[in-house]
Amino acid sequence: MAEELFKKVFTVHGGNFDRAGESSTEIKDKLKDLNIDANLVRRAVVIAFEAEMNVVMYANVGTMNFIITDEEICLEISDEGPGIADIEQAMQEGFSTASDEMREMGFGFGMGLPNIKKNSDFLKIESDVGKGTRVFARIRLNTDD
Amino acid sequence: MIEHGFKIDHEKCRGKLACMRACPTGAIRVKEGKAEVLSDLCIDCGSCLRVCPSGAISPTTRSLKEVKDFKYKVAVPSAIIFGHFPMGVTPAHVIDGLKSLGFDSVYAYVVEVALANRAIRDYVENWKGRYPLISSNCPVIVKLIQVSYPGMIEQLIPIYPPREIAGREVKQRFSEKLGIPKDEIGAIYITSCQAKTISILESAEGVKSNLDGAIGISDLYNGILTATFQKQKKDNDQKLLSKDLLHGMEMLQWSLSKGQRTNLQGYRYMSLTGLSNVIQVFDDIEKGKLRNIEFLECYACWAGCINGNLTVDNFYVTRTKLHRLMAELPENDPWVESEVKRRYAKENCYAKADIKPRHLRSDMVDIKERIAQIKQAEDILAALPGLNCGLCGAPDCRTLAADIALGISQKTDCVFFSKDRLEKLRRIHLNNKG
Numbered sequence: 001m002a003e004e005l006f007k008k009v010f011t012v013h014g015g016n017f018d019r020a021g022e023s024s025t026e027i028k029d030k031l032k033d034l035n036i037d038a039n040l041v042r043r044a045v046v047i048a049f050e051a052e053m054n055v056v057m058y059a060n061v062g063t064m065n066f067i068i069t070d071e072e073i074c075l076e077i078s079d080e081g082p083g084i085a086d087i088e089q090a091m092q093e094g095f096s097t098a099s100d101e102m103r104e105m106g107f108g109f110g111m112g113l114p115n116i117k118k119n120s121d122f123l124k125i126e127s128d129v130g131k132g133t134r135v136f137a138r139i140r141l142n143t144d145d
Numbered sequence: 146m147i148e149h150g151f152k153i154d155h156e157k158c159r160g161k162l163a164c165m166r167a168c169p170t171g172a173i174r175v176k177e178g179k180a181e182v183l184s185d186l187c188i189d190c191g192s193c194l195r196v197c198p199s200g201a202i203s204p205t206t207r208s209l210k211e212v213k214d215f216k217y218k219v220a221v222p223s224a225i226i227f228g229h230f231p232m233g234v235t236p237a238h239v240i241d242g243l244k245s246l247g248f249d250s251v252y253a254y255v256v257e258v259a260l261a262n263r264a265i266r267d268y269v270e271n272w273k274g275r276y277p278l279i280s281s282n283c284p285v286i287v288k289l290i291q292v293s294y295p296g297m298i299e300q301l302i303p304i305y306p307p308r309e310i311a312g313r314e315v316k317q318r319f320s321e322k323l324g325i326p327k328d329e330i331g332a333i334y335i336t337s338c339q340a341k342t343i344s345i346l347e348s349a350e351g352v353k354s355n356l357d358g359a360i361g362i363s364d365l366y367n368g369i370l371t372a373t374f375q376k377q378k379k380d381n382d383q384k385l386l387s388k389d390l391l392h393g394m395e396m397l398q399w400s401l402s403k404g405q406r407t408n409l410q411g412y413r414y415m416s417l418t419g420l421s422n423v424i425q426v427f428d429d430i431e432k433g434k435l436r437n438i439e440f441l442e443c444y445a446c447w448a449g450c451i452n453g454n455l456t457v458d459n460f461y462v463t464r465t466k467l468h469r470l471m472a473e474l475p476e477n478d479p480w481v482e483s484e485v486k487r488r489y490a491k492e493n494c495y496a497k498a499d500i501k502p503r504h505l506r507s508d509m510v511d512i513k514e515r516i517a518q519i520k521q522a523e524d525i526l527a528a529l530p531g532l533n534c535g536l537c538g539a540p541d542c543r544t545l546a547a548d549i550a551l552g553i554s555q556k557t558d559c560v561f562f563s564k565d566r567l568e569k570l571r572r573i574h575l576n577n578k579g
Contacts, residue, residue, distance in 0.1 A: 005512065005513060005516045006516050006519075006520075021429070021432055021434075024432050025428055025432070028428075028431060028432075030519075032293075033515070033519060034512055034515050034516065034519075035512075035515070036512075038295035038296035038298075038502060039296060041296060042296040042431060045431055045432055045433070046432065046433040048432075049432035049433055049434070050433065068512075068516070070512070070513065115433065141512075
């Protein structure tokens with residue numbers, strides 16, 4: 001069983017575009033401070049940022065748990081929001097339910113979940129339509145095994 | 146030990162904390178009334194040099210006297226020097242002025258700018274990796290990426306800046322012409338900042354530079370002006386026109402903060418200046434934002450190299466003068482074009498080695514211990530006053546807390562926890578004031 005070394009919980013507010021990305025910045029600083037390989041840091045930050053943006057764009061409120069164990073970086077994001085009806089479809093690159101306004105702002109190109117998938121070693125998504133979504137993403141620290 | 150682009154004279158340093166407060170990477174501590182640099186953290190931006198009230202921080206540029214040891218001395222001036230003098234002083238006067246100060250020849254790297262532009266364009270065109278690509282002209286930006294954004298190193302364009310291509314050409318050309326070995330020819334860059342000096346003395350990629358050091362524009366300014374005035378009194382001979390010396394406007398364009406915009410027309414291009422802006426944008430890039438920008442031109446100094454810390458004039462003035470000079474020159478010049486055609490195929494414009502991340506804290510403890518340190522630092526921080534007064538000798542309370550957890554500072558460095566610290570500061574700073 002992996003030993004939990006560090007945990008921090010962030011609250012992410014829906015619609016809060018101006019402050020979106022603050023949690024991912026803090027996560028990045030923490031991982032850098034731990035001298036974790038730059039490539040792993042980059043992957044973790046992309047996951048955190050995309051997940052954070054999903055909450056900001058679609059949900060009312062969400063929490064992001066950032067956990068470091070001796071084996072993995074774990075990011076668990078759960079939100080109270082509309083949920084995803086068809087997860088498989090949502091995982092396809094380019095599929096997006098973003099509004100025109102969001103796209104005009106440069107968001108919602110349908111790359112969020114695919115990007116999260118591309119950058120994680122393990123990914124699980126659970127969703128209840130009308131209630132919310134939970135994303136569990138993990139990155140292995142030791143890339144040799 | 147990493148060499149840096151400046152040195153601190155402890156005799157002159159009065160421990161006024163200005164450098165510590167100005168340092169963007171938190172690399173300076175002032176524990177015993179004297180500033181010390183944490184070498185690993187320093188990115189050679191020169192912010193400390195600008196603000197020191199005691200004149201204790203000086204750049205590691207060369208002096209004219211040191212340069213005299215070379216058998217044949219060639220000045221390789223940054224184009225910024227041409228925007229530095231009063232209206233009547235033309236590029237021809239500047240070149241004459243440099244010669245009167247002891248240089249045997251002056252090499253304007255017009256063709257090298259065009260070569261670098263061409264190489265950058267080809268590189269951007271063939272790039273298949275992650276965007277945005279980032280210009281590597283500013284040595285501070287290169288070091289910032291090495292230290293703080295190692296994940297972005299592959300996005301740095303590995304093309305030599307024109308000054309380096311020029312250094313190689315100068316040695317080759319004059320050694321052939323004069324029949325003396327290359328190492329007896331001194332190729333001296335005339336620079337607008339101390340960061341380029343250190344990129345010559347100790348390059349980011351760890352290989353020897355093609356240049357033999359640099360002298361700041363500010364060190365030569367008075368000499369050039371004096372020489373020009375004396376000469377103007379004596380002779381009124383026909384000077385060479387700017388067009389004959391600089392050919393097209395490309396070299397002057399390169400020295401401005403949006404120097405690559407014309408070269409990369411058709412690409413999604415962004416130019417940014419000022420270290421704080423660059424850091425903000427790099428943070429966004431790391432999160433995966435700004436995917437649609439293909440090329441980033443960044444400079445640590447506000448407004449770019451024209452505002453380097455070894456310049457003399459205000460940068461608005463310099464910029465205006467450079468623009469006026471550019472207006473006299475054609476956009477392209479057929480001779481430059483033919484030279485590029487001749488040299489591009491046979492000359493390698495790529496840097497000799499890859500740039501690698503600079504790892505901080507090489508004595509890094511394992512992840513568990515480091516997490517314990519971080520937690521300890523957070524506890525310590527909670528107990529500190531949070532006023533960031535800097536009297537402990539660290540730039541802010543957070544840094545002091547981190548230093549204590551690392552074992553390089555004590556809680557008693559904080560004046561709130563130690564009368565001795567306050568007493569020590571009183572002795573250092575009030576000793577001559579009754």
